[in-house]
């Protein structure tokens with residue numbers, strides 16, 4: 001453990017303006033441990049993955065995504081659960097980032113996964129599906145603690161602003177654990 005500045009990249013798995021998951025990331029920005037910065041990215045500009053396009057060079061939004069992943073010491077992904085899995089936009093972005101495998105920017109990258117859903121499960125299945133994707137990329141996903149947010153409609157307002165104090169404290173503890181994990185496995 002040391003005091004070097006740690007750069008976290010927050011990735012929102014939802015494109016919705018009032019997204020609970022984007023709101024979770026925005027709330028995280030105010031709850032970080034000292035000497036940690038959070039940059040947040042949304043995925044609306046990433047085109048559908050196409051190996052022919054990739055063969056001609058990454059489109060600009062993909063280049064930007066990869067550059068920000070490379071610059072980050074740790075990724076913090078906040079994702080909804082769609083049909084017991086992850087949204088296509090998130091899987092698509094990871095597919096781009098994973099190519100070419102030999103120089104994959106996700107390899108050995110520390111990752112934290114959290115998620116909010118309107119239902120009772122709080123993204124438990126979606127988070128498991130995301131963990132599976134990161135097996136191939138050889139990313140260093142933190143196992144515990146988990147941050148699942150069920151019934152998100154009661155914890156965020158209509159603009160996606162976090163209004164629940166208990167969740168705010170769980171998020172603060174989650175971020176502290178993720179920073180500790182990053183310093184442990186990422187040599188930061």
Ligand SMILES: Cc1cc2nc3c(=O)[nH]c(=O)nc-3n(C[C@H](O)[C@H](O)[C@H](O)COP(=O)(O)O)c2cc1C
Nearest residue numbers: 014016019020021022080081082083084117118119
């Ligand atoms: C296509 C689709 C599939 C969904 N599937 C699930 C699901 O499997 N489990 C769940 O808890 N919620 C599911 N939901 C509801 C989402 O949890 C809810 O829309 C949530 O607000 C999305 O996150 P966001 O606020 O960040 O956009 C689904 C929503 C959509 C649009």
